[in-house]
Amino acid sequence: MSRVAVTRIALVLAAVATIEGLCRIGVIDRFTMIPPSEMVVALARLLTDVKINADIVFTLRNIAVAIVLSVVGGFAVGVLLHAVPRLRAVLDPLFSAYYSVPTFVFYPLLIVVFGVGPTSLIVMGAMFGIVAMIVNTLIGLDRIPRVLGKVARVMRLDPWRSVLLVRLPAATPHLVTGIKLAVAYSVIGVVAGEFILATAGIGRRISFAYNDFDNRTMYGMLLFILTMVVIVNSLLHEWERRLHRRWGK
């Protein structure tokens, strides 16, 4: 292992150990935070609980549907907008301001339309993720080198094959960036919705535990969702990095 990796692991371990120490000697009281080791124990216990597992399955399923919707929908809208540059030029400022407004203020309206249940949460997650996918699809299509289109023509590829064999692969690095962001945003959308109002799910379980001063459940669930997000995100990040390197940025 490289010196960098060793230092990094040591740094993270030292940070966790510091928190553990501060919790153990009482500088951080138990009502604020439980020691990390107890979080792990709490999580292990939660994972054997049938009701908690139902919540986890509920949330993960909603997130998965939201991701699929935002990736497929965002790609379609992106391709469409790329074909109509005037419309795109008008919408661009809207897209770049989109993520500075808390989109989940619309969540109560979604509840009125779709009821309290998975549909509202899925729509919330998809609304959050779709714009990142649209923007990155547009960037990906913009950056297809012009020479590739010429090559496709010289090779006499029919339009179908030119898209499938040349254009799509050339745009892939940015599409993957879009997918990575859509995943992150869908998680935020669904979990935020669950915090506000839901019948089940990880977010609801966390806010319930918070109101109940049940720090074991709260930190256990937090540990679960954060670990999951970090793992998924680093995998996507690694994939993205490889693609960008292969395509020379």
Add this chain to the structure above:
Amino acid sequence: MGAPPAPALGQVKAQRFDYLWLALGFLALWQGLFALSGPEALASPAATLARALRYLQTPQFWVHVHSTGTAFVYACVVALLGGLALGLWLGFRRFAGEVADPILGSLYSIPKITLYPVILLIFGLGVSAKVAFGAIHGLFPVAIFAMNGVRKVAPIYLKTAHVMGLSPWATVKTVLIPAAMPEIVTGLRIGFSSTLLGTLIGELFASNAGIGFILIRAMEAHNVPDIMALTMLLFTFAATANGLLLLLERRVRHGLPSGR
């Protein structure tokens, strides 16, 4: 995780009337949805606008704006200055930067909204929780962009600085920071937006004053016109601020390379 700046559109620019068409289309869509779903789910455009204008005229509203504004300014100071200091330092120290890079990336990408109970437990209800929430949203993008900006500075600049016998401090001030400026400005813009978002989210869950607070109150009371009017005001503000910062960013990018 703001959208990266759109690359030059080049050929096609929006024409003046296009925005008008967009606005008209949007209003028509809104009115249509309103007709479909009824006043239970949506407020009509006219009602929303009237409500927004009435908000702007009530002194109580400006008290909340002031509360949000104060928290936002504090959070910005922490996020922008802190992020810049951290990012520049990690950019100069190659080893430290490589160690910290994936850690920063993970911290940036975790859904910070899940941390709201922790922030509340640590800071309690009030201004400090809002500031903390805003700051953790904005700090990481600023740091990441600044770090990458410094790292990407062409080695030839540094060699030139060395040949000219510049002191380390002069190198930082006259070579490294100006060369990294475009990235730094992009980071500051995204950091600004993220901090605003974070502050508002903090107010939604953790406060007794501010725009986020009246928004969550409207949500709980299911007051649809209020929700929509506040959302409209927020979006207008965020979009305007973002547009101005984009303008600034373009100017900085075009202003380079300066003849130093």
